[in-house]
Amino acid sequence: MSALRLIPRNLSQLTTPTRMAMMGRRFASGGDGVRLLIGDREVVGYGINGRPLYFDSPDCPFPAIRYREVTPELCAVREKELGDWKKLSLDDKKLLYRHSFCQTYAEFQHFSPEWKICLGVALWLVAIGMGISIAMKAKLYGELPETFDDEHQSAQLRRIIQLQMNPITGISSKWCYHENKWK
Amino acid sequence: MLSITARNLACAMRSGLIGTSSRVAAVRCLHGTEESAEEFDKRYEKYFSREGIDGWEIRKGMNDLLGMDLVPSPKVIEAGLRATRRVNDIALAIRWLEGCKDKCGDQKATLYPYLLEKITPTLQELGIPTIEELGYDKPELALKSVYDA
Numbered sequence: 613m614s615a616l617r618l619i620p621r622n623l624s625q626l627t628t629p630t631r632m633a634m635m636g637r638r639f640a641s642g643g644d645g646v647r648l649l650i651g652d653r654e655v656v657g658y659g660i661n662g663r664p665l666y667f668d669s670p671d672c673p674f675p676a677i678r679y680r681e682v683t684p685e686l687c688a689v690r691e692k693e694l695g696d697w698k699k700l701s702l703d704d705k706k707l708l709y710r711h712s713f714c715q716t717y718a719e720f721q722h723f724s725p726e727w728k729i730c731l732g733v734a735l736w737l738v739a740i741g742m743g744i745s746i747a748m749k750a751k752l753y754g755e756l757p758e759t760f761d762d763e764h765q766s767a768q769l770r771r772i773i774q775l776q777m778n779p780i781t782g783i784s785s786k787w788c789y790h791e792n793k794w795k
Numbered sequence: 796m797l798s799i800t801a802r803n804l805a806c807a808m809r810s811g812l813i814g815t816s817s818r819v820a821a822v823r824c825l826h827g828t829e830e831s832a833e834e835f836d837k838r839y840e841k842y843f844s845r846e847g848i849d850g851w852e853i854r855k856g857m858n859d860l861l862g863m864d865l866v867p868s869p870k871v872i873e874a875g876l877r878a879t880r881r882v883n884d885i886a887l888a889i890r891w892l893e894g895c896k897d898k899c900g901d902q903k904a905t906l907y908p909y910l911l912e913k914i915t916p917t918l919q920e921l922g923i924p925t926i927e928e929l930g931y932d933k934p935e936l937a938l939k940s941v942y943d944a
Contacts (some may be wrong), residue, residue, distance in 0.1 A: 657851050671861075673858065697880070697921055712884075712887070717894070717897050717931070719934040719935065
């Protein structure tokens with residue numbers, strides 16, 4: 613989910629020079645558009661597959677890029693971070709953490725009501741499927757062929773027995789040909 | 796009678812197989828010997844305490860460790876914290892603490908206080924806050940919608 617946030621918004625509304633600059637970036641990074649995708653975020657690690665994606669997960673807690681882009685205010689705090697960490701205030705530490713990561717463990721592992729939409733969508737799909745089959749039964753398909761009535765079915769059964777179809781395990785094996793009745 | 800036969804049979808089998816089994820053992824040795832827990836800890840301690848380790852390698856080591864079915868020992872945690880100090884990345888240190896706490900799983904009540912007690916001197920020396928001091932043991936922020944971010 614979080615990775616989606618990295619996709620630049622309103623690409624079509626950009627002015628031509630901006631777009632040209634983006635093209636420049638695209639080619640500067642080997643043509644795979646990594647810079648276009650992640651903006652000015654630092655690439656700091658391998659992540660899960662080497663792609664510069666950000667997501668919070670306990671399986672891979674250290675994603676390949678930092679969550680936020682570099683800003684001048686942040687640079688000031690990073691300068692302080694080079695020194696003694698005891699001199700950093702709690703807010704600075706939190707700022708640095710939130711710069712690198714989007715959510716804490718407690719946040720991304722917190723129970724979320726997402727199951728509701730999952731269940732809702734699943735039930736909707738089932739309902740649509742049932743609706744389609746009911747509509748097809750009612751409107752699309754005609755009457756059943758006449759071979760479905762009892763008379764035709766018993767005639768078919770008689771023919772099967774006369775031709776001794778499936779004599780080992782099938783229908784004819786249940787018929788006694790000496791006494792002409794079911795075993 | 797049966798037991799005697801069985802014993803004879805077992806002896807015959809063993810003498811027949813002994814050549815093969817030693818050969819199998821020799822081949823298996825090529826894949827390395829079983830690593831003891833102490834050696835494992837030492838290996839990771841050494842990995843994190845290497846001079847000139849960079850953020851990339853630290854993340855790799857931590858991702859690997861947190862992906863394993865174990866709780867990192869206090870020594871390894873300390874080595875990791877010192878490594879983050881050397882690359883000047885406090886966010887990494889906090890995340891590492893969180894990850895180690897998460898690895899305690901359903902034993903958080905017993906294991907986590909023990910780990911914390913062991914690593915507190917290092918935390919104080921480096922000035923790293925605990926998760927509780929930061930208030931990160933409970934969710935702090937609700938996630939904003941993707942469209943307002």
